Amino acid sequence: MENQTFYYDNKIVRNFAYATLLWGVVGMVVGLLLALQFIWPSLSFGIPYTTFGRIRPIHTNAVIFAFVGNGMFTGIYYSLQRLCKARMFNDLLSKINFWGWQFIIVCAALTFVFGITTGKEYAELEWPVDILVAVIWIVFGWNMIGTIIKRRTSHIYVAIWFYIATFVTIAVLHVTNSLAIPVGLFKSYPIYAGVQDALVQWWYGHNAVAFFLTTPFLGLMYYFLPKAANRPIFSYKLSIVHFWALIFLYIWAGPHHLLYSALPGWAQSLGVVFSVMLIAPSWGGMVNGLLTLRGAWDRVREDPVLKFMVVAVTAYGMSTFEGPMMSTKTVNAISHFTDWTVGHAHIGALGWNGFLTFAVLYYLIPRIFQTQLYSKKVANLHFWIATLGIIFYAVPLYWGAITQASMWKEFTADGMLKYPNFLETVTQLQPMYAARAIGGALYIVGIVLGIYNLVLTIKGGNFLAEEAASAPALVKAGGKRGSGEGIHRWLERRPVQFTVVALVAILIGGLIEIVPLYLIKTNIPTIASVKPYTPLELQGRDIYVREGCYTCHSQQVRPFRSETERYGEYAKAGEYVYDHPFQWGSKRNGPDLSREGVVSGRQYKPNSWHYNHMLNPQLLNEQSIMPVYKWLISDDLDLSTTAKKIRVMQFLGVPYPAGYDKIANDDLMIQARAIADDLKSQGIQVEPTKEIIAMIAYLQRLGKDVHAAGNPTASITGK
């Protein structure tokens, strides 16, 4: 067979690599700012655009989708061409993938800064950007599948299996979770409400971790680790078993983010068991990676690329053991809503994704620039500083998490909460938060060293945009299995069938979990006293979403004595049926707010308290880490959206009377004047049309309906 000559496109690889470095710095510096706001809340600068609630999504989205995302594209565009012995399918698609993705990132940063958000964690992008993400993702998939189809190799390698699973699953997750009805160009309501929204969102959120942060990086590991070590993969059989087990089981485990919540018990059980069953399939990747290094451990000491890889794979092994442990009810009862979750996420992000990304960059940048890495010493320094950074980041958070969870749960001999004031449990963690910020800063120093090293490597090198390669054309084999050819070996040379099987594997779990919750009414027992929000409360709720209050405050009282004593009745599925989107939160930097409006409750505060607290939280509590929200007091509520919002809610099944959209603003003004009058009686002059009035109305509504139900199983009397 005659060899064909073709050229690898290195330019697209280089561009993605540059973008990875740029967004890495941006995402992590924003992260550091967030960490510092725990110590000096004045670092929100008193303006909307830099408050915690708005920039926390910038940090998470920038690190996940911009830094890790571009890193993933860098590695895939490099390895896919070489594994397929083919140039990328279409240069234009590559360019659209690159520039489209960067454009999305810029849109994301801008929209979040301006408070344009869906309020769903890791899926905060509003609908126009969501559509753009879907389009660019399809472009990526089209380009990838096209390349695979025109490959010059008979079979597709395990790395490519992981890339395929990544593409199909992220497409399904993103589209399903983003379904929403627009209210305007920058505002929409998700089609799901309450418990359903929570389940769909965490099915998405968990699997974004699985299929954006895990599977593509396992694929990268399967290519770059054996290449860098120049060793054969330990076990092909293990690749097969752990790949299929991983993608099949992962998709079920989302409910582990909702243990001890209002999610039905059976769904919680699925979340627990599928998480625990994931340990071995996850570890399959670690085992295959580390055992591939057998015989090459001496080189790990020498080669920074391998060093980064070993720590990455080890961090992967640690967090994929820790994850299932946190998914058991016993551990979750302690870890949930604390910094344990944050520590866990950062072992994955900084250790697994961050270190593997830099291993890939240290590997391929010198190669496409036809040179050696500028300095091994600097790379080693980067390695040690970043490793130290991870330890300094994570250990204080674990310590803090256990401290805080214990304080939340501790009772005095008299049967009262020992720390009834939530703030005490935050103030206690200040030293841990300071240490965490130092850890994060160290990691950034490492990144800066890495960039310095790579820039000098690039300066000393000679970029090879078109890398010549040659291979014989692919001989068309028949569709049928050959004699002695195993099913899987056959599937490996049928990429389209492979893609379909992978799609089926990931759809099963999702459908079994989500469809029943959507169809069977008994899953969400209704509560008669739960009524739709008034127009003013609805507007207030949208401000709550806009400001990202859910990034620090939960709306989910767990069925523990320590929680029902602190907040009031535990959460019921039926109380959230009109919540588009749900706002349960995942971390408590401040107290739960879901019983805030219960007048006889323990969390109750009068209107004037909320006014003063938004204006200057530190006046009421100098230790408070809440940012100021003074613009809520000066800014006018946008009344022009009320009618449209009511109509969209009606379309989604919220039972406002027919024609209510036309009179909604009248009701809104009546309620607003009553609140303004009450404030006036306390000596506070504020017009009823200001945003603060709507916000107060919403906060004072929280928990009222459930309390009105007087559900005996949920009273705080313990009878």
Add this chain to the structure above:
Amino acid sequence: MKMNENNTVEKDELTGDKLLAGHDYDNIRELDNNLPKWWVWLFIITVVWGVAYVIVYDVLKAAPYQQEEWKNEMAAAGTVTPGQPAAVTDTTLLALTDQASLDAGKDIWLKQCKVCHLEGGQGLVGPNLTDDFSIHGCKYYNVVNIIVVGAPEKGMISWKAQLTDDQIKKVSSYVMTLKGTTPPNPKAPQGDPCK
């Protein structure tokens, strides 16, 4: 390519493990090793555990769901919080004056009360407690009473569930010491003058 052309088994030089013929991807080879036994057992054990868990919790319902767990926890703690605490009407109650009690009262004040009445008791959301006016009465027992029963419609919750009787007496005693002090920015008087 290092193909296995003569049907001889190719082996990895460093480990002696068998290389798979035809598995060569950009010079990455694959070994024919079996799954590690411990790994297989780990997988089997977690799957068996998972099946057993679902059978116990969701099929046989032999273990409690969270609502049941909560009831058990509350029953074990024997927590009984009366719906509406009785008003304190004993006019003979006397404020504590020993320093230890007042210090303990101040601790509670700083954690619970300051957030509405401000540190010096000058008032902001709640009324000024340093002046010679009061909404709910100026006597020590009036202060104890309002902390016990609250005035929720005005924003003062009942603290009966969060503070012991002893703590309420101490913090009330501390409140009595605030009267006549002159913290900055006092809130305008509310209620009736004390006689």
